[in-house]
Every structure is written in structure tokens, then in C-alpha cells.
Amino acid sequence: MDFLRPATWAEALEAKAERPGAVPVQGGTDVMVELNFDVRRPDALLDLNRVAALGEWSAEEDGRLRVGAGVTYARLIAELGDRLPGLAQAARTVGSPQIRNRGTVGGNLGAASPAGDGHPPLLAAGAEIEVESAARGVRMIPAEEFYLGVKRSALEPDELIRAFWTRPAGGPQYFSKVGTRNAMVIAVCSFALALHPAERRAGTGIGSAAPTPRRAVAAEEFLAAELDWDTGRLDPGLPRRFGELAAGAASPIDDVRGTAAYRRHAVAVLARRTLTWAWHDLWAAGPHEGPHDGPRGRVRRPGGPVAPGDPGDPEKPRREAG
């Protein structure tokens, strides 16, 4: 097995063009497990760790963040947690400190597992994936078009993931995950919600409850139409209906981690809870000032405590297992 070690992004793209079968390695937390278990035996590994550009992130002129594929979960939490709270919450649930110190959202995207925890927040936030090949240059792929099937993505064999692009949170974001214990566990199912008050809409992402991570589009449309963005009043039936619509968007399977019926039920519960938490956060700071300002919600510190028994929260917020 050849071990290719490009020093620059240009060299990495050249190497991938010459050897499309070469398997990229970033943190190696998926790749090395696959090699150890003989899931695959590629002719070549393409180690991206010397490509410094992949480990950088920047605030771009259009206001979006461009986060290199090699930024680890640990750095994402520490450096971008205030701007990407939903993704940071998801990152906190990934593996263990060791895995978070090596693993990356880029690798999560490369693996494209339906259970990957990075995907639901990227979908909810409307992120785009920047991929590049030596032959055709850069392509920007909306997250919802990136996932094609179980562990299959829109990435071509000669392409590499350069970064993901997303706006800093404009409102509360939540990620919630059900697992059989609190750490080192693959999600039984997960759900991400991002409120976009300036646009009076919400984004969603479902994980581990369909062949690919996916949005709950009907549930998003329901929120855009029914949420009372002027007064903040939350009709008690609304989160429940939102949960039902979110569950309707899932198409889970029975497997060792859970039954399809349980997953559908759990997605409904997670959707209901995340909406209640986010809506409460949004209005905790008081009413908004004008039709286009949106409510002035505070963005909760990622992974920080949610005050138990907050008024208006019918279900005591608590951390999901995961």
C-alpha cells in the first residue's frame, strides 16, 4: 500500500487526480478502523495532514464562515462554538476527547454515514460543501444535495473536500441525539434545528433515521407558516404537530441499535423538544423591535446548561444521551 503525503492543497489535488483510488486520511478515526477490520484495502492512502490550509477557518466577505475540512471537532467547539452552536453541540457528542481531537467534519462528510453527527446541523443551517478537483476546479454543493445514499456522497473519485461554508447562527440552534449511553455511541437517531428569525423560518436535519441525513421539509414549511414570529406565543399543539411532521420525513430501518418504529417516535420527540428549547431561547430576551429585525433571541452557549423548568417549556430540557 502506497502512502502519499502531499504538502500543499495543489499537490493533494494532483495526487488524487493521478490516483483516484487513493483513500484520503484526515483524522483517520474512520479510515483506520476500516483498515484494521479489513473493510477495505486500498492501493494507496492520501494523508492530508500536512496540508495546512485544510486546518484553517475564516470569516468571508459575504458573512459566511469557511471551515477547512481538517478542523477538528475539538477546535470547532473551542474556536467556533459561539458562532456555530448547533454544530458544536453535535461535535460534543462525537466519540470521546481522543476522537474529537483527531476527527473532523470533513471526515464525517467523506464517510457520509447516515449516522454521522455533523450532518444534521449542516443541513439545518443550510451549509454548502466546497469540493475541488485538479481537472474541474471548485464545486459548491448544498448539504442537502451532498448525501446520495448510505455512505455515498456527491464527491467524485478525483475530488477532495476543501471546506464547508455556513452562516454564523442568526438565532438559537439545537442538536439532540438518542443513544444507548452518553459517550462513544453511534446515534440511534438525531435531530438538529436552526431558527432563522431574520427570515422567519427554521431549518432541520434528521440523522440516523433514513438512508441519508435529510431535512424535514414539510415540518420546516409548517413552522414558517405557523410560528407566531410577532408575539412569540407558542401554541401547545404546534411542537407536537412539528414533531409528527419531522417523524413523517424519516424513513428508518430496524437494526441492532433500534427499531424503525422507535426511531420515528424518537425523531418526533427530539423535534418537539428542540423547537421548544429554541423558541424559548429566542424569546427569553424579549420581543423584537420591527418586522424585519426578528426577535432578539440570545444564542445559547453550545452545550451549556438549559435552565430546567424554564417557563413556557412543557418538557424539562435535558441533555439527550449520545
Ligand SMILES: Cc1cc2nc3c(=O)[nH]c(=O)nc-3n(C[C@H](O)[C@H](O)[C@H](O)COP(=O)(O)OP(=O)(O)OC[C@H]3O[C@@H](n4cnc5c(N)ncnc54)[C@H](O)[C@@H]3O)c2cc1C
Ligand atoms: C471510537 C469512535 C467513536 C466515534 N464516535 C462518533 C460519533 O459519536 N459520531 C460520529 O459522527 N462519528 C463518530 N465516529 C466516526 C468518526 O470519528 C467521524 O466520522 C469523524 O468525523 C471522521 O473524521 P476523520 O477526520 O477522522 O476522518 P477520516 O477517518 O480521516 O476519513 C473519513 C472518511 O472521509 C474521507 N475523507 C477525509 N478527509 C477527506 C477530504 N478532505 N476529502 C475527501 N474525503 C475525505 C476518508 O477517505 C474517509 O472515507 C467515531 C469513531 C470512532 C473510532
